[in-house]
Amino acid sequence: ETGVTQTPRHLVMGMTNKKSLKCEQHLGHNAMYWYKQSAKKPLELMFVYNFKEQTENNSVPSRFSPECPNSSHLFLHLHTLQPEDSALYLCASSSPSKASAYQETQYFGPGTRLLVL
Amino acid sequence: AQTVTQSQPEMSVQEAETVTLSCTYDTSESDYYLFWYKQPPSRQMILVIRQEAYKQQNATENRFSVNFQKAAKSFSLKISDSQLGDAAMYFCAYNGRSSGDKLTFGTGTRLAVRP
Numbered sequence: 001e002t003g004v005t006q007t008p009r010h011l012v013m014g015m016t017n018k019k020s021l022k023c024e025q026h027l028g029h030n031a032m033y034w035y036k037q038s039a040k041k042p043l044e045l046m047f048v049y050n051f052k053e054q055t056e057n058n059s060v061p062s063r064f065s066p067e068c069p070n071s072s073h074l075f076l077h078l079h080t081l082q083p084e085d086s087a088l089y090l091c092a093s094s095s096p097s098k099a100s101a102y103q104e105t106q107y108f109g110p111g112t113r114l115l116v117l
Numbered sequence: 118a119q120t121v122t123q124s125q126p127e128m129s130v131q132e133a134e135t136v137t138l139s140c141t142y143d144t145s146e147s148d149y150y151l152f153w154y155k156q157p158p159s160r161q162m163i164l165v166i167r168q169e170a171y172k173q174q175n176a177t178e179n180r181f182s183v184n185f186q187k188a189a190k191s192f193s194l195k196i197s198d199s200q201l202g203d204a205a206m207y208f209c210a211y212n213g214r215s216s217g218d219k220l221t222f223g224t225g226t227r228l229a230v231r232p
Binding site for chain 2: 031033040041042044045048050056088090092094095102103104105106107108109110111113
């Protein structure tokens with residue numbers, strides 16, 4: 001596998017279910033990101049992890065719980081979601097240095113299409 | 118806060134023709150990067166081209182080039198000799214020094230390529 005992979009690609013869940021999204025990067029990067037993509041809205045950054053430490057939580061509801069066990073893996077644990085949480089969830093990775101983080105390109109996975117019933 | 122605006126929700130181009138997608142942004146910073154990402158139906162977001170604000174020369178990548186107008190805060194993408202595989206959503210994104218590694222995206226432009 002190369003690049004950034006995400007599983008599952010599609011997920012349908014009820015509001016009382018618990019599920020997890022998985023992201024894996026094979027690029028040797030040290031930072032990983034979760035984005036939410038809803039129709040006709042800009043991508044929303046949810047979480048940022050750098051060297052396994054969470055550096056950003058963009059006011060995301062607690063029903064979304066991220067986990068980053070190492071620099072190559074990122075999870076998003078979902079529980080008691082709402083229908084408005086239905087969206088495409090994208091994972092990305094990069095190698096930002098402290099001095100030049102803004103210069104680095106982020107590489108994205110194919111996303112997980114989530115439908116909450 | 119920085120904002121990125123893509124005013125064209127949809128565009129269409131004839132195969133082999135040229136199309137320009139527009140993007141404007143708002144920032145008070147002088148040191149930043151701009152990106153164009155392509156998202157085909159497979160949904161994988163792919164970097165098309167990037168531009169450093171301090172470089173006056175417009176970036177080019179094969180058939181893709183940008184028209185970067187720093188004073189006007191405009192960053193348009195030109196696709197020459199359009200191909201069927203260019204059909205996708207195109208997102209403009211901004212990242213400034215103060216933002217670290219947090220990209221700000223526009224709402225995207227859906228490009229259709231007519232055979």
